[in-house]
Amino acid sequence: MVFASREEEIDYLRDELEKAGYDETSKKQWDEATLGRVRKLRQLEEEAPRRRRADVYDESGSDEEESDEEAEEVDEQGICWSGARGPDMEEEEAEAPARRRCAHVKEDGRQCPNFVLGSNEKCDFDPTRFCGPACAAAAAARAEALAAKMEAEALERKRARSESDVGARKPATRRAAPGLSDMMAACARAPEPEPEPEAPPSPVARKKKKKKKPKKAKEAVPDEIMTIVVRDRRKDSSEEDTTVKLRTSTKLARVFGAYADGLGASVDTLRFLYKGGDVYGDETAGAIGLAEGACLECVDGDPPAKQKKRVTGTVVRWDGSRGGIEPAEQGSGGRIAVRVSGVRRGTSLRVGDKVEYAIGRKGDARFAVDVMVYAPAAEADEDSKDGAVVTLANLNYDTKRYDLKEHIGSIVGKSFGRVELTAKGRAAVGFRTLAQAEAAAAALDGTELAGRSLSARVRKESQGRRRAPSLDVAEAAAPASPRASPR
The missing domain is CATH 3.10.20.90 (Phosphatidylinositol 3-kinase Catalytic Subunit; Chain A, domain 1)
Incomplete structure (x- = not known):
């Protein structure tokens, strides 16, 4: 597009930027066309010498009548510079390069239309850049405001960089006060549902956990x-x-x-x-x-070795080389193993003996050491130190060990030992003493289990048998698991 003068081109660029909504203070990303107009406008505002108005050359011949009277000049772009060229025009053209537009830019973004004075007697402003003291003061104030704004932005960037380095969160952007549109949107929003009332407490009150009282610290014994x-x-x-x-x-x-x-x-x-x-x-x-x-x-004399703590118990199993002892004191652990090497020299053990021993350890294993007898077994057990067995016959062929133990326990209590199904329809029950075995056989003989009448008799356990049922007090005391019973 061709313009008749620089002022007309400047006005056109300002109108286009105003239509596009351009704002210098905005951080919006503008398109390349708008940025090009901004650069062109700044260039024209810096270099704006006085030029003569020019009319676009019209090829229609409307100026043909005046063409003879006035001298016309047509440049390469087709612009016709018309007008009488007298001595006044030549003087004006000579002064034109020295006169420039005022450098002050108003708040609306338009440049001051006046020309610079060129000289100033009072020297209170720059006459080569401004048309008067008012424009000079306004330009100075605008420059100060721009410098203060740039300094504030630099400080903000520096603070944000330092906060990001230490991982601090940036301060929340302050929102403007809500306007009419925000108020209308809030009114149109659906009301929030009211919270549901709490359910009544369950009639089954849970047991409240008792608060543990803090343990009283033991009073320190004074170090006197x-x-x-x-x-x-x-x-x-x-x-x-x-x-x-x-x-x-x-x-x-x-x-x-x-x-x-x-x-x-x-x-x-x-x-x-x-x-x-x-x-x-x-x-x-x-x-x-x-x-x-x-x-x-x-x-x-030699310093004595510190003796180990001694525990008492009862021998519940002994085969001449190894066995087990049931502790009498609580907190001494469960049944403990004993070997002949841990028995005091000159001492022999029998089932039922009350013994005193110390506890030895090797890794996680516990065993009795220095075992001595302080109360021998009762004389009634003398003849039955090897135990006795009651043989049950006429059992059902599919009798389970668990059912048989329940039946025996309901009649003789927990005084029996191991129960074994020896053959189809037969079983062997171990007892600690012969007297216990005879009493159990008399009680079990003729009882019914699964529709069959049981037959019970006592046989003394001999040394020559392949395997003798041993007494297991822990198994007799606790109910047997049906999963552990063989089929």
Whole structure:
């Protein structure tokens, strides 16, 4: 498109940008055509010399009448520059390059239409860029505002970068106050459903868990300082007393070592007693009850090995080389194994003996050591130390072991041992003593199981049998599982 003057082209570009809604402060991404108009407008505003108005050359011949009277010039673009060329025009053309448009841009984006003065006597503004002091002041204010805006944007970018480095969230953008459209949208929105009322509590009240009371911390025993006496009772000694100061929490091994060094002897050759009993080095003064003025005695001899805790129990199984012991005290663990190597020399075990033993460990295994008998088995069991067996006959061929054990338990209680189905229609029940076996046989003989009348008799278990049912107290005490019974 061809324009008659630079001012007309500038006006056209401004109108086009206004139609497109261009705004310098907006961060919107504009198309290339709009950006091209912006660049062209800025270029024209910077270089806007005064030009003569020009008329587009009309080939229709409307100006033919004046063509003879006025001199016409037609340039390469077809623009006809008309008008009388007198001496005034030549002077005006000579002054045109020196006169420029005012550089001030108004708030609406239009450039000031006035021309620069070129000179200023007061020197209160730049006459080569502005038409007056008002435009110069407005341009200065706009430049300051633009600089402040750019500085604020730089600070905002720097703060956002620092927050993103430390992982902080960016501050939420402040929303404008809701307008009429937002209010109408809120009114048109469906109301939120009211919360449903809570269901009534169930009639079956759950058991409330009892709050565990915090355990009271054990009061710390005061670590007091005491003075005790160590008396030398060795052979050929003067029985001299030595006072020793120590705390309640002091290990006695330190006292023994210091006392032996004072005597010039080895602590491994001394033995210390308190009230006639051995005292061990890994014990503390408070643990054995030492008080102010207590007396320890030092004698010759090797320090005694600390004895293991001893437990009592009953021998429930013994075949001459190995067996089992049922502990009598609670908290001593379950049944424990015993071998002949763990029995004290000169002691023989029998089923039913009351024994005392210590617990040895090897890895996760537990076994009885230093087993000694403190109460032999009853004399009634003397003739039946190998156990007795009751043979049941006339059983149904598909009788299950579980059903047979339930039947026996309902008649004789829990005093029987292992139950085995030896053949079709036969079973063997082990008992600890012969007396128990005879009583059970008398009670079981003639009883009915699954429509059959059972026959029971006692046979003494001999050494020559291939396998003898052994007594299993744990199995007799607990109901057998039907899954474990053989078919």
